[in-house]
Amino acid sequence: MAVQLSRTFELFERAMRVVPGGIYGHQTPALLVPGSYPYFFARGDGSHVWDVDGNEYIDYLCSYGPIVVGHCHPAVEEAVLRQMRDGNCFNAPTPLWIELAEHLVELTPFADWAVFAKNGSDVCTWAVEVARAATGRRKVVKAAGAYHGTHAWCSPLPAGITDEDRANVLEVPWNDLSALTALVTSESSAIAAIILTPFRHDAFHDSELPVDGYLAGVRRLCDQHGIVFILDDVRAGFRLHLGGSGEYFGVRPDLACYCKAIANGYALSACVGREAFRNAAQDVFFTGSYFTSGVPMAAALACLRTLAAEDGIARMDALGRRLCEGLDRAARAHDLRVTTSGPPALPFMSFADDPGQSLNRVFCAAMAERGIYLHPHHNWFMSAAHTEADIDRTVDRAEQAFKIVAAER
Template sequence: MSLYKFNKSNEMFQRATAVIPSGISGNKNPAFAVPGSFPYFAERGEGCRYWDVDGNEYIDYLCGYGPIILGHNHPAVDEAARKQQAMGSAFNHPTVRSVELAERLVSMVPVAEWVAIGRNGSDVTAYAVQVAREHTQRRKIIMAKGAYHGSQSWCRHGIGGLIEADYEHVLQFDFNDATQLSDLVKQHEGDVATVILTPYHHPAFGDQVMPAPGFMEEVRRICDENGIVFIIDDVRAGFRLDMGGSNEYFGYKPDMICFCKGMANGYCVSAACGHMESKNAASRVFFTGTYYTNAVEIAAAMACLDELENTKAIDKMMKTGTLLQEGLRERAGAHGLQVSVTGPPTLPFMTFANESNFLRSQMFSGEAARRGVILHPHHNWFMMAAHEESDVMKTIEVADRCFAIVKKQFGD
């Protein structure tokens, strides 16, 4: 096959840089993937595939960085959105759709006894920590090193646009080290409002790490003994492990949970959910945004959750994800390459075990993209329900060729 070229992507990027800072902002900037070997601009999508502005077709394992959980252009979700659009979306008031979605989450998610609806993951993680502060009347937030909880000032990586006051009350510890957490809580006794964690550790630029046996239970105990609100940021993994929240998959109980990606198949909806004890505090935190009550997205979320449940989508993604993980391990081994395939099957990721600078990963991912498969070199991947076994098998074929290229370049 002829390898993909990205001429129009490059042209478009030049146009973009004239009028948009960095050309493409944030994590979708080419600098964070493999510049020159990855598409920069998408054109359209269908099922588990999308096409870039050069007409190149890809099997998609990044899923818009998570939200595409059923498949691009899913008919049931899009139809629900269209039906609502015909009635209108942005009003002076919320529509009944908001109440319906909240009721739906309360009935489905054990942690949820109240629900606040936002648009993006950052909206609800920021809100959740504010609710925790309001509930406890304390200042400190504890999070795991390397974890991503959004782009708000309190948790954003780097220093651009930030002042020290933005993060002076944010403390960090190593995921799975309950002793470090306990020490931090002791050091700041009576001042820790919340411990916020992802359901398992999924940092960018690193392997995914599952909770060590007993770790989350220890977090729960420390929070209980010190009156700390335990928040799970399920923005990335939500509805890919368990419809009741990813904590249910692992078997532990937080006080609050946040959802976003995977909730509405690409329509922008997020939710913070919590126990009754924090509901009054949640009411006292002013939470709003211009589009928070838009009905189209909320109707899409309802349809998406229905579809996920009715089709047992998680089971399917587990199956195809397992096939992908096993296939990658087997093919890498056949080439004499050591890979580290981590994460649950529905959110797989792979790095090369004998490197810390991602050079093999970047070559592998760049070559895969030029052959029509998007497997990001630095960020975990996502399965969607639209992936069929045949798509995975094709992916493994492409991966096999890419492993051969890596082997030729690096030797092991």
């Protein structure tokens, strides 16, 4: 099915001349089937986006997470415009700095304070440093393959990184409490922090929920050995529970990192923490030219209040379930076996016996050509702006795309 993408390719050619790789990082087109996906977008409204060639898509990537109440939600945009008229960036914060910190502390049962930055990477790295300052220890334990950002200690690719950058990082398999217990027992006097995402959402992999007792076991180990438990909730935060994904899975960390959905697309990240770490949080130098900007904070307050007022969390859960059930049904009608994984608000689908996810590339490309934006190797995101009609249309298009996959198999 031909899709008109001439403007996308024209712009990409221009970008390649002046930007290394054209578009880099997680939005690189290298992971997508060329000719099926747009590389540049022009606008968004609710659950729909339009590319630079005028093609319309139902958006299941939500900008890789940030858009949680829908593109251009009026409550968020009004709050943004109001603050923009007064100014964004000053010599000191606006009062929104306090209002938002108070709001996060109120929402999060274990938290007594909050700090703000711009990216998930900023707060994940800072949380590790706070754990080191609090414990006087050096090492950090993470799950193998888990993504915590672009900084040298955890960047997924080796270019530009030295062995020394990784010297204090220990890795264990996700969901393996015995391996973690063995590591902690042998190294406990050196371990400052265990940092985990609330569920496994590695790219190129089905999502995996924590098995019964895993996160509680992590909590217990941290308590027994004086280790700081950091929940990296950058990707899932505010999609599963307003009090953080720890509440959804029944665990309370010491520090939790947020970004993505906190401000519906405006640049902001946050770390919240317990009283016991307030002094360490004060000691670790943390700043950035835009950390105190008012506009993203106005957006965050409006976004979090809208999520609560519209019962967005329950909505995303219900819509995600409807999507997964529909895809599963449509696949079976073509004699295909698919796995839907992850919490319904951050769903993912892959094909059985498709280790390189090459069938998923065919499927997602066919969906993009039919106006449904999915990623073949990265979990998807629901927003509170998706509708039942969006899901039903998606399942209808999936029936056509599964037919193509069945023919290629």
